[in-house]
Every structure is written in C-alpha cells, then in structure tokens.
Amino acid sequence: MSFEVRHLQKKFGDKQAVEDLSFELKNPGVYALLGTNGAGKSTSIRMMLGILARDHGEVLFNGENFDTHKVNVGYLAEERGLYPKYPIMDQLLYFASLKGLSTDTAMERIKYWGKRLEVTEYLFPDRKKGKKFKPTLADQLSKGNQQKIQLMAALISDPEFLILDEPLSGLDPVNAELFKSVIHEEIDKQKYIIMSSHQMPVIEEFCEDITILTRGKAVVHGNLNEIKKSYGRVNLFVKCDEDISDTIKTLGIKVVNDTPAGIQLKVRDEAEAGHLLRQLTEANKTIVRFELREPSLHEIFIESVGKGADDDEPIETADAMEVVVGE
Amino acid sequence: MNKNDFKGFKQVFLFEFMTGVKKPAFLVTLAIICIMGLVTTPIMTIVGNLKDDGADDKKKSAIESVYVYDETGLSIDYEAFTASEKYSDVSFITDTSMTYDQAVESLSTGSDHKDIVMKTEYDTEKGFDVTILRSEKSGIKGSDLDKFEEDYSEFLRNEILKGLEVSDENYEYMSKEFNITVMKPSKDGSFAEDSETLSLDDYFKLLGGLLAVFLLINMSAGNVSSSIATEKSSRVIEFLLTGTRPVALLSGKIAARLLETFITVVSAYSSIFLSQVISLLLPSADTASASTGTSDNVIMVSSFWETITASRLIVALLYFLAGLALFTVIGALAGASVSKIDELQDALKFYSFLLLICLYTDFFLVMYKLYSGGLEGFKNFCALFPLTGAFLTPALLLTGNISTLLAFIALILLVIAAVVTFIFAAAVYESMLLYQGKRLKAKDIITLMKKQVVT
Numbered sequence: 001m002s003f004e005v006r007h008l009q010k011k012f013g014d015k016q017a018v019e020d021l022s023f024e025l026k027n028p029g030v031y032a033l034l035g036t037n038g039a040g041k042s043t044s045i046r047m048m049l050g051i052l053a054r055d056h057g058e059v060l061f062n063g064e065n066f067d068t069h070k071v072n073v074g075y076l077a078e079e080r081g082l083y084p085k086y087p088i089m090d091q092l093l094y095f096a097s098l099k100g101l102s103t104d105t106a107m108e109r110i111k112y113w114g115k116r117l118e119v120t121e122y123l124f125p126d127r128k129k130g131k132k133f134k135p136t137l138a139d140q141l142s143k144g145n146q147q148k149i150q151l152m153a154a155l156i157s158d159p160e161f162l163i164l165d166e167p168l169s170g171l172d173p174v175n176a177e178l179f180k181s182v183i184h185e186e187i188d189k190q191k192y193i194i195m196s197s198h199q200m201p202v203i204e205e206f207c208e209d210i211t212i213l214t215r216g217k218a219v220v221h222g223n224l225n226e227i228k229k230s231y232g233r234v235n236l237f238v239k240c241d242e243d244i245s246d247t248i249k250t251l252g253i254k255v256v257n258d259t260p261a262g263i264q265l266k267v268r269d270e271a272e273a274g275h276l277l278r279q280l281t282e283a284n285k286t287i288v289r290f291e292l293r294e295p296s297l298h299e300i301f302i303e304s305v306g307k308g309a310d311d312d313e314p315i316e317t318a319d320a321m322e323v324v325v326g327e
Numbered sequence: 328m329n330k331n332d333f334k335g336f337k338q339v340f341l342f343e344f345m346t347g348v349k350k351p352a353f354l355v356t357l358a359i360i361c362i363m364g365l366v367t368t369p370i371m372t373i374v375g376n377l378k379d380d381g382a383d384d385k386k387k388s389a390i391e392s393v394y395v396y397d398e399t400g401l402s403i404d405y406e407a408f409t410a411s412e413k414y415s416d417v418s419f420i421t422d423t424s425m426t427y428d429q430a431v432e433s434l435s436t437g438s439d440h441k442d443i444v445m446k447t448e449y450d451t452e453k454g455f456d457v458t459i460l461r462s463e464k465s466g467i468k469g470s471d472l473d474k475f476e477e478d479y480s481e482f483l484r485n486e487i488l489k490g491l492e493v494s495d496e497n498y499e500y501m502s503k504e505f506n507i508t509v510m511k512p513s514k515d516g517s518f519a520e521d522s523e524t525l526s527l528d529d530y531f532k533l534l535g536g537l538l539a540v541f542l543l544i545n546m547s548a549g550n551v552s553s554s555i556a557t558e559k560s561s562r563v564i565e566f567l568l569t570g571t572r573p574v575a576l577l578s579g580k581i582a583a584r585l586l587e588t589f590i591t592v593v594s595a596y597s598s599i600f601l602s603q604v605i606s607l608l609l610p611s612a613d614t615a616s617a618s619t620g621t622s623d624n625v626i627m628v629s630s631f632w633e634t635i636t637a638s639r640l641i642v643a644l645l646y647f648l649a650g651l652a653l654f655t656v657i658g659a660l661a662g663a664s665v666s667k668i669d670e671l672q673d674a675l676k677f678y679s680f681l682l683l684i685c686l687y688t689d690f691f692l693v694m695y696k697l698y699s700g701g702l703e704g705f706k707n708f709c710a711l712f713p714l715t716g717a718f719l720t721p722a723l724l725l726t727g728n729i730s731t732l733l734a735f736i737a738l739i740l741l742v743i744a745a746v747v748t749f750i751f752a753a754a755v756y757e758s759m760l761l762y763q764g765k766r767l768k769a770k771d772i773i774t775l776m777k778k779q780v781v782t
Contacts (some may be wrong), residue, residue: 051568068569069334075569081562086346097338098570153566 001062003161003192004028008057010043010216017043019216021057023209028190030183030206032224033195034297035213036305041196042078044213045165048194049075073098074159078166078196081148087135088149090125091304092156109156117148117178144175151179155186162186162193168202180205200298214305228294235293236265236273241286245283247279262289294326335571339579347550356546357591364598365605372606389471391441392418396427399449403486408479411745431460440466447483455483463540529726530697536722537693541686543591544651544717547584548658548678554580555662556671564760571755578749581655585648591648638731643721646738650717653745654682656752663752663759664771681714689719711737713744 008021018040025031033041046052048059049068057067068075083091089110096106114120122136122145136148147170154162167183168176183206187191197203203210204224211221220227236253238244239262248255248265253276257264267273273292280287295303347353397403405419425433430444444460459476461467490496555577558564567576661674692709695702709715710729716737724734 046565049569051565069331069572073569075566077562077565079562079565081564083557083563083568084561085557090342090346094338094342095566095570097342098335098567150566178425 001028001160001192002060003066003194004060005044005048006058006060008044008047008059009055009211010040010047010052016216018047018213020212020220021213021216023211023218023221025192025209028192029187029194029208030193032195032210033205033213034197034200034203034210034301036198037304039213040216041213042165043216044115044166045078045163045194045196049073049163049212072157072159072160076151076154076162076164076167079167080147082138082146082149085137086137088138088141089135091138092149092153093121095153096156101157101189106156109158110152113152113155116182117152119145119148119152122149122265144171145169148175151182155182160191162191164193164195166197167195168197168199200296200301204297212301212304219304220300224297227300228297231295231300233273233292233294234267235295235299236267236276237289237291237293238263238265238276238280238287239289240280241288243286244280247276247283247285251276251279262275267292272326332572332574333578334575336575336579336582339571339576340582343554343580344586347583348590353587354597356734357594360591360595361598363596364595365602368599368606370600386413387416388413388475389412389441389467390417390443390475392420392443394425394430394442394444395419395421396430396446397421397446399447401449401487401490403483407486408482411478413474418559420474434460434462440464443472445479457483461559487650527697529728533719533722533728534690535692536725537686537689537718540647540650540718540721541682543588544654545682546653547588547651547706549675550586550587551580551655552662552675552678553659553668553671555659556665556674557667559663559666559760560668568760573760574753577656577659577753577756581652581659581749584655585651588651589648636731639734640726642731642734643724646716646724646741647721647740649738649745650713650720653713653741653748656745656748657681660752660755663756679746685714686718688715692719707733710734710739713737713741716741 003025005024006022008018009016010018021040021044023031033044035041043052047057050059050066061067061071082088092110093103093106096109097103111120112125113233114123122141125134125136127133135297138149141149151167154164164183168179171179180202183193183195187206193206195203195206208224209222210224210227211218211321213219236255244263245258248263251272253272254261254266256266265276267276270292277287277290280290393405395405405421409415409417409419427444427446434442434444440462442462443465446458446460448456448458450456457479459472461472485498488501530780558567558576564576571579657678658675661678662671665671665674689709691703692706696706706723706729710720710723710733720729720734720737720741723729724731729737
C-alpha cells in the first residue's frame with residue numbers, strides 16, 4: 001500500500017494557502033505535518049480527503065485517485081464536532097452507518113472503544129427503575145470526553161488509513177496518554193497514519209517522516225533522523241565548575257543560552273566542539289557536563305519556520321471561500 | 328451530479344427522519360393536530376346537541392310585552408303566536424295609545440326592561456321590513472331575541488300565506504329553497520362550477536388549505552435550515568463529508584422532512600375522518616337535533632369530496648410535496664449561508680419575506696375572488712407560478728377551481744423549478760459547507776452560484 005500527495009496547491013483569494021505540497025507514505029507508520037497556525041496543515045488534510053477542492057495536484061492511494069468513499073478512512077478533524085443536542089449513541093451509530101457498518105458490528109465496536117476510552121458510562125447510562133431512560137447528549141459531556149467520542153467515530157470502521165488533525169490538543173495529561181496509547185496500538189496494527197500537531201515531543205515520539213509547512217510552503221521534509229543529521233551535531237551544552245566565558249569568547253562560539261545549569265552553545269561543526277574541549281582540558285577546568293547533540297525537532301521547527309508566521313485568519317469573502325469537491 | 332453523489336443518502340435520510348420524529352417539537356405538534364382533528368367535530372356535535380335538545384323551545388321567553396306597530400295593513404293573528412308554550416306569557420299590544428316614537432322614547436327612559444317595540448313595514452321593492460327595538464338596560468338576552476326573530480319570521484310568513492289561503496302542504500312546498508349551480512366542462516372533460524365569485528364554502532376551504540400548507544412548509548424549511556446550520560456551527564460537517572457527499576446530505580435531509588410532513592398530513596386527515604365517524608355514532612338528544620347537529624358536520628366533509636377525483640387527489644398531493652421540497656431547498660440555502668446557529672434567524676429574514684409575499688398574493692386572490700370574482704388570468708398565474716402555487720394550487724384543484732390539466736402543467740413547472748433550485752442549492756451548499764465567517768448576503772450567494780454552476 002502507498003499513499004502519495006503530488007504538487008498540492010490551494011489559493012483562497014490572493015492568499016496561497018498550500019503551495020506545491022508533495023510527500024509519500026510507502027510503509028505503515030505515522031507521517032507528520034507540522035506548521036504554525038495558518039500554515040496550511042488542515043487545508044492540506046481537507047484537500048487530501050476530498051472535502052476541499054484542490055486548485056492543482058493529485059492524491060493517490062495505491063496509484064489510484066484517493067477517494068474516501070472507496071477507501072476505509074478514519075478522520076479526526078481539528079475542528080471537533082458532534083451534534084450538541086443528540087444522544088451520542090445515536091450519533092456514533094449514524095457515523096458507523098455512513099462508513100457502511102451494520103448496527104450489530106457498530107454496537108460491538110462501540111462497546112469495545114467505550115471501554116478502551118473509558119466512556120462506557122456515557123454510552124450506556126444506567127436505566128433507573130421507574131424513571132424514563134435518558135440517553136447522554138453530546139453537550140452533557142466534558143470537552144475531553146467529547147474528544148474521545150470523536151476519536152471513537154474516527155476508529156469505529158477500523159480504518160486502514162487514519163488522519164489525525166491535532167489529536168492531542170486540549171487534552172489533560174491523563175487523557176493525552178490514553179490517546180497516545182491508542183495511536184501506538186494503531187501503529188502496531190500496521191496502519192498508515194497522517195498526523196498534524198504543534199506538539200513536537202509527540203511528533204518525535206510517533207513519526208519517522210515529517211513535513212514542516214510555513215505559509216503553505218513545505219520548508220523541510222523527509223525522514224526525521226536524516227533531517228536531524230543534515231543539521232549536524234552543532235548543539236553543545238557545557239557545564240564547568242569554573243567560569244569559561246573567556247574561553248568561549250576567545251574561540252568565537254555563539255552562546256544561545258547561559259543559565260546556572262550550564263551554557264548552551266551553537267558550534268559550527270564537531271571540530272569546533274572538539275577544539276573547545278581541548279582548550280578546557282588544557283586549562284584544567286572541571287568539566288561537569290559536555291554534551292554535543294543534534295538539534296531537537298523543536299529547534300529545527302523554530303529555525304525553519306521563523307517567528308513571522310501568521311495566525312489563522314477567517315476567510316470572509318465569497319472569492320476566498322473553500323470549495324468542496326463534488327466529483 | 329451523478330449516482331455517486333447520492334452515496335450515503337439512505338443513512339442520512341434515516342438518521343434525519345428518526346431524530347426528527349423523536350424531537351419533542353414534532354411529537355407535540357403532531358399530538359396537537361391529531362387531538363384537534365379528533366375532538367373538534369364530536370365536541371361541536373355534542374355542543375350542538377346540547378343547544379338543540381329542545382329545552383330552549385320549552386323555556387319561556389324573557390319577553391313580557393311586544394308593542395306592535397304594523398304598517399303593512401295585513402291582518403295578523405298575534406294570539407296564534409302566543410299559542411306556543413314558549414311565548415304563552417308574551418302580550419302583543421296592538422292597540423296602544425302611544426305613537427311609535429313615544430314607544431321608542433319610553434324604551435330609552437322607562438324602567439320596565441322586558442318590553443320590546445316591533446314595527447313591520449312593507450315596501451313593494453324591498454319586501455317586508457321588521458324592526459325590533461329593545462331598551463339599553465333590557466333584561467332580554469340576545470339569544471332570546473334571536474330566537475324570537477327566527478320564530479316571528481316563520482310566523483309572519485305563515486300568517487301571510489294563510490291570508491292568501493295557501494294550504495299547509497303547499498306552504499311546505501313553496502317554502503323550499505332554490506339552489507342553482509351553473510356548471511361548465513373543464514379542459515379535462517369533468518364538469519366544474521362556473522362561477523365568477525367564490526362560494527363562502529370554497530373560500531374557507533381555500534383559506535384553510537393555504538394556511539395549512541403554509542404552516543407545513545414553514546415547519547419543514549425551518550427544520551432543514553436549522554439542521555444545516557447546526558452541522559456547520561458544530562463542525563460535525565467535516566466528519567460527515569468523509570462518509571457521504573454533500574448532495575446526499577442535502578437530499579437526505581429534505582426527503583426526511585417531506586416524509587415527516589406527509590405523516591403529519593395523513594395523521595391530521597385520519598383524525599378528522601375518525602372524528603366524523605365518532606360524530607355519527609354519538610347519541611343525540613332527539614331525532615330532530617341529531618339530524619341537524621351531526622349530519623351537518625358530516626355533510627361538510629362529504630361535500631369536500633364532491634369535487635375530488637383520484638387524479639386530482641394524486642396531482643394535488645404531488646404538487647404539495649414538490650412545493651414543500653422547493654421551499655425546503657430555499658430554507659436549506661438560508662441555513663447554509665450562516666456559520667453559527669445564532670445567525671440563523673437573521674439569515675431566514677429573506678426567506679420569510681419571500682414566503683410572506685407569496686402567501687399574501689394568494690390571500691389577495693382568494694379574498695378578491697370571494698367578493699368580486701373575475702381575475703381568472705391572475706388566478707391561473709398564481710396556480711402556475713411555483714412560489715405562489717406551492718401554497719394555493721392543491722386547494723384550488725381539490726375545490727374544483729382549476730382544472731386537472733392546468734394543475735398538471737403547474738406541477739411540471741413546479742418540479743422543474745424545484746429541480747433547478749435543488750441543483751443551484753446543492754452547488755451553493757457544497758461551496759458553503761466549510762465556510763466560516765460573516766453571514767453571506769444574497770449577492771455573495773449569487774456569485775457562488777455562478778461560479779459553481781457555470782464553471
């Protein structure tokens with residue numbers, strides 16, 4: 001199985017929302033789309049799913065045009081939504097029926113996921129004797145529990161392909177761990193997953209391949225380890241008992257951060273770090289910590305995206321409207 | 328638009344229908360309609376029976392004296408009128424020293440409040456003219472006077488005919504009413520009433536039909552627009568689109584509302600029909616009252632069926648459903664033009680305006696036809712134009728005011744209008760599904776329509 005995005009483009013009015021986005025998933029696992037708010041992650045995902053018309057480009061699944069109505073796709077949207085005044089059980093059965101599941105299969109899966117995501121009490125509330133049965137409505141649930149129901153809706157059809165747009169945003173640490181464990185399970189089942197997130201540690205935990213978007217443009221993309229290697233080991237953390245600022249100054253090394261815990265430096269290459277180590281040793285400095293490492297994803301992200309990213313702006317003209325694909 | 332666009336239609340339809348019929352608003356409305364349909368006629372019959380149980384006939388009239396000023400020159404035997412038990416205590420004073428004006432004056436100043444003054448005149452052109460006066464502080468109830476008026480008219484006619492030496496049998500024969508109906512063949516071959524003005528009966532049927540269709544259309548369009556606005560507002564739409572197509576979503580909602588409305592109409596008619604049956608079985612106070620009370624109501628319904636044929640019924644039903652679909656699609660457009668449910672009322676302003684303009688046009692036609700007649704061209708326009716016809720054409724057809732052929736042409740026009748509107752609406756609906764921003768104005772919607780449909 002393979003999933004390929006080729007030269008995806010989208011313009012809203014004069015604003016280029018996505019510009020020539022291409023990537024490929026050849027193996028099961030998680031592919032990450034990173035970017036600031038308004039970078040074009042959700043727009044790209046919507047175009048991939050066919051919810052939004054693309055100006056240019058194609059999305060292929062096993063070499064054929066990707067159609068969510070033919071491929072079993074699970075989607076957790078960034079804009080979470082349930083019918084606020086309808087019972088959650090009715091909604092899940094409806095979503096399952098749209099994915100072609102029979103009521104029996106859907107009930108079976110709802111029971112499983114209800115237990116797994118710890119929402120059984122809301123899905124199957126107690127029937128009190130002598131009192132009219134009142135099913136749980138979506139707006140009676142907390143935000144976290146609503147998010148669980150939406151994850152259930154995405155997973156209920158046991159999709160072969162999963163798209164998770166900011167799956168952990170707004171979750172408390174306990175529920176975030178629960179969601180992560182579910183995602184790990186899906187990875188273990190050899191699922192193909194596309195995930196977008198702002199949370200770099202989460203991406204580092206799950207993803208092997210990434211694309212960083214800024215203002216609709218892919219500025220970095222490829223295998224995460226290779227990207228890190230390409231940046232080189234230039235992050236140096238040094239802690240000595242003595243003051244070493246003169247030595248650093250003499251060698252002309254850039255100080256990123258100087259804290260009581262140590263000094264964070266940016267070296268040009270490993271040789272410069274080695275030179276510094278030699279200087280400190282020759283000067284008989286007591287080296288408590290000397291760590292040369294690759295940049296973290298967070299650092300790569302900040303460096304590639306910069307600080308000028310725009311926030312989301314609502315699109316408010318007819319010209320700039322998003323057009324749903326109807327073909 | 329192809330078959331694939333309707334993938335998921337069944338699921339959307341079932342969900343929308345099931346959630347729709349479970350809504351308290353639908354259940355309460357249906358219950359009210361059914362209860363009203365079921366109990367109105369039996370209650371009317373029971374009340375009618377109570378009113379006509381003969382007690383009123385036996386009860387003495389509150390009138391004590393009648394000052395008679397007879398200017399007809401006829402010889403009327405007022406003693407005969409007092410022969411009935413009801414008027415046995417009433418004195419007819421024919422030989423009074425007071426003039427008519429003095430008697431009137433005494434009514435306004437006098438303390439006795441149970442007397443009336445009655446003047447009978449005869450005009451060769453206008454006929455008999457009876458004027459009855461009572462005091463402002465009169466103790467005589469209006470119902471007593473109504474009864475007196477009714478009985479006295481009959482008595483007077485009887486006395487006149489008696490004076491002309493007409494036998495009871497001939498009198499009975501002569502007192503029958505003439506009912507003249509002019510019929511002409513319609514284009515479909517069936518005969519329909521040839522009348523410039525509407526009968527009062529038809530007027531009420533048209534008005535009732537107009538209001539009933541208006542209420543049902545309003546309910547259906549309101550439900551669809553709020554359903555679409557809720558999906559957009561709660562962002563659930565994004566998830567739905569991975570399992571179904573926008574056209575299937577829109578058509579599923581509309582079909583569910585049509586079925587709900589159809590159920591409402593069938594339930595309402597079934598209740599009315601059942602109430603007629605119940606009314607027939609209700610015990611009457613006496614035979615005479617039963618024949619007036621119960622059968623009058625049944626006649627009302629049976630006369631309704633006089634002008635209805637199977638073809639008319641089918642065309643009217645199809646027309647009603649197509650009209651409902653047309654306005655529901657327009658309501659869907661209003662729902663799609665908002666991002667938040669709070670903005671829906673504002674978005675529905677244009678829709679409500681359109682609805683009222685069409686409704687008032689139909690009202691004008693019906694009222695004009697009642698009082699003045701004519702306006703055949705305007706009537707045909709209202710029946711053929713889809714926006715006005717949606718409310719009126721089914722009632723016009725069922726009451727025989729338009730031919731089946733004209734209604735069939737109107738149905739074709741309406742179906743074309745509904746399909747074209749649906750295609751435009753589907754295109755605009757698709758475009759606006761993910762739109763989040765200020766509420767779109769008509770101008771923006773038209774821009775989108777052009778963009779979507781022309782390209």
